[in-house]
Amino acid sequence: MQILKTVREMRARAEDARRSGVIIGLVPTMGFFHEGHLSLMRRARAECGLVAVSLFVNPTQFGPGEDLAAYPRDFERDCALAAAEGVDVMFAPEGAAMYADDHATFVNVERLTASLCGASRPGHFRGVATVVAKLFNVCRPHRAYFGLKDYQQVRVIETMIRDLDFDVELVRCPIVREPDGVAMSSRNSYLSPEERRAATILRRSLVAAGGQIEQGERDGAAVARRLRETIEAEPLARVDYAEVVDAESLAPLGRIDHSALVAVAVRIGRARLIDNLVVEAG
Amino acid sequence: MQILKTVREMRARAEDARRSGVIIGLVPTMGFFHEGHLSLMRRARAECGLVAVSLFVNPTQFGPGEDLAAYPRDFERDCALAAAEGVDVMFAPEGAAMYADDHATFVNVERLTASLCGASRPGHFRGVATVVAKLFNVCRPHRAYFGLKDYQQVRVIETMIRDLDFDVELVRCPIVREPDGVAMSSRNSYLSPEERRAATILRRSLVAAGGQIEQGERDGAAVARRLRETIEAEPLARVDYAEVVDAESLAPLGRIDHSALVAVAVRIGRARLIDNLVVEAG
Numbered sequence: 001m002q003i004l005k006t007v008r009e010m011r012a013r014a015e016d017a018r019r020s021g022v023i024i025g026l027v028p029t030m031g032f033f034h035e036g037h038l039s040l041m042r043r044a045r046a047e048c049g050l051v052a053v054s055l056f057v058n059p060t061q062f063g064p065g066e067d068l069a070a071y072p073r074d075f076e077r078d079c080a081l082a083a084a085e086g087v088d089v090m091f092a093p094e095g096a097a098m099y100a101d102d103h104a105t106f107v108n109v110e111r112l113t114a115s116l117c118g119a120s121r122p123g124h125f126r127g128v129a130t131v132v133a134k135l136f137n138v139c140r141p142h143r144a145y146f147g148l149k150d151y152q153q154v155r156v157i158e159t160m161i162r163d164l165d166f167d168v169e170l171v172r173c174p175i176v177r178e179p180d181g182v183a184m185s186s187r188n189s190y191l192s193p194e195e196r197r198a199a200t201i202l203r204r205s206l207v208a209a210g211g212q213i214e215q216g217e218r219d220g221a222a223v224a225r226r227l228r229e230t231i232e233a234e235p236l237a238r239v240d241y242a243e244v245v246d247a248e249s250l251a252p253l254g255r256i257d258h259s260a261l262v263a264v265a266v267r268i269g270r271a272r273l274i275d276n277l278v279v280e281a282g
Numbered sequence: 283m284q285i286l287k288t289v290r291e292m293r294a295r296a297e298d299a300r301r302s303g304v305i306i307g308l309v310p311t312m313g314f315f316h317e318g319h320l321s322l323m324r325r326a327r328a329e330c331g332l333v334a335v336s337l338f339v340n341p342t343q344f345g346p347g348e349d350l351a352a353y354p355r356d357f358e359r360d361c362a363l364a365a366a367e368g369v370d371v372m373f374a375p376e377g378a379a380m381y382a383d384d385h386a387t388f389v390n391v392e393r394l395t396a397s398l399c400g401a402s403r404p405g406h407f408r409g410v411a412t413v414v415a416k417l418f419n420v421c422r423p424h425r426a427y428f429g430l431k432d433y434q435q436v437r438v439i440e441t442m443i444r445d446l447d448f449d450v451e452l453v454r455c456p457i458v459r460e461p462d463g464v465a466m467s468s469r470n471s472y473l474s475p476e477e478r479r480a481a482t483i484l485r486r487s488l489v490a491a492g493g494q495i496e497q498g499e500r501d502g503a504a505v506a507r508r509l510r511e512t513i514e515a516e517p518l519a520r521v522d523y524a525e526v527v528d529a530e531s532l533a534p535l536g537r538i539d540h541s542a543l544v545a546v547a548v549r550i551g552r553a554r555l556i557d558n559l560v561v562e563a564g
Contacts (some may be wrong), residue, residue, distance in 0.1 A: 011447075018300075102393075104392045105392070105442045106392065107388075107389055108387070108388050111386050133446050134446055134447045137449065159387060163382065163386060163416075164387055164416055166419055167293060167419065
């Protein structure tokens with residue numbers, strides 16, 4: 001596995017591959033790999049001639065007071081895990097290689113980013129869309145692999161691809177969970193054992209909400225209210241949001257009559273965890 | 283000359299050229315060609331294997347009450363002129379081909395767009411940067427040709443290219459002028475003969491300001507004040523702005539001690555005209 005640290009090297013590698021007609025798959029990550037990341041690499045490996053993984057803890061998607069400095073890192077381990085999945089190129093730029101001191105250009109996806117994590121974390125998706133646009137321009141992927149745990153991120157990047165005419169296919173990949181249902185997340189490493197047990201409330205609350213909708217409940221606000229109550233019954237959990245929204249526009253869903261996203265963000269200890277469930281209501 | 287109306291066709295043509303190792307030059311325009319546009323096409327023709335001209339009157343760079351509907355158009359004549367310059371591809375998409383009804387993604391270049399035309403025309407450069415990002419992604423140019431009459435636009439696009447890692451070289455091309463010094467502009471067509479004579483005040487005021495700086499004047503505010511007074515002496519002219527700024531950052535320049543941009547925007551009749559002069563002060 002090649003490890004490339006500069007935009008120039010990564011760009012040259014991607015151009016070479018393109019010129020040879022090789023399909024490039026990109027897995028954009030912030031590192032500290034878990035089974036969720038590895039599942040994206042595996043899917044890319046199965047579908048692409050060149051698999052590039054970017055590893056960059058992107059400062060512009062963290063707000064003031066968020067966990068940028070504390071974000072877990074283990075570059076050696078990450079390289080070993082990626083190599084074992086058959087990744088061809090690890091693109092791991094330094095911060096200074098990605099942002100000039102007077103960096104001034106940002107990509108904003110409007111509306112979609114007004115709700116959920118966009119509302120809780122102002123500027124987060126501006127940072128995400130900007131760094132992904134940069135990664136697309138440097139790595140020139142035909143396909144980019146994103147996990148559905150960050151469902152809003154998937155919709156933001158899909159919209160950016162369409163609106164800015166990026167010639168990239170976003171591949172949606174399923175959430176990977178621990179045996180007890182907790183979604184894999186690098187931030188699970190922040191949890192004490194007791195907090196880790198409490199974290200099961202996210203998935204349990206989502207499954208309960210999904211069950212209500214399947215049994216005919218069509219009032220989005222009622223489902224969201226019970227979702228919040230279920231989470232609040234867990235003493236270690238503080239709800240950031242608990243919502244039922246349109247799965248495409250992410251706008252609040254009064255009446256559930258088509259594809260709905262049930263989404264939660266919950267603080268447990270010093271971790272902020274997210275999870276979601278898409279429910280098709282016929 | 284091929285005329286392509288869809289993103290799909292243009293993308294395929296560009297990909298073909300890239301795969302064959304052909305250098306692509308893009309001249310982005312809003313049509314109604316004059317000698318300024320043609321000079322860009324000639325330069326691109328001399329330097330590139332495939333010359334693409336985009337012709338799109340981009341709605342997102344016009345504000346409410348601006349001249350989007352009135353903007354002059356003559357597609358047949360434009361095609362004849364471009365063909366005569368040896369242009370290979372005219373990319374002339376319809377509005378609906380470029381913007382989905384629920385288009386939501388915009389590229390913002392901050393700071394640089396706070397002054398000059400960015401201050402007079404809120405949202406203008408957001409529209410410009412967004413459409414140029416789209417054109418870069420569809421036409422995949424190695425080089426893009428921009429005229430220096432829109433000096434701030436050149437700086438905005440140069441910054442976007444750097445910040446978002448577009449693999450495009452922006453080629454700065456000199457302002458082309460009429461014999462009496464008036465900068466070529468599609469909007470000159472709005473002028474009555476009397477207004478057209480009054481329009482010489484832009485260039486004359488810039489030359490006078492340049493002369494003052496060459497003679498040792500270093501007070502940016504004083505130069506800007508006399509610049510404005512010179513223009514205001516023309517009864518048909520209303521100053522939109524008349525400024526002396528840093529030629530790179532476009533921030534106001536108190537003391538002129540390096541590269542300065544003297545820039546004016548002036549309303550004459552229903553036209554808003556711009557012009558500028560870069561002065562090197564040692």
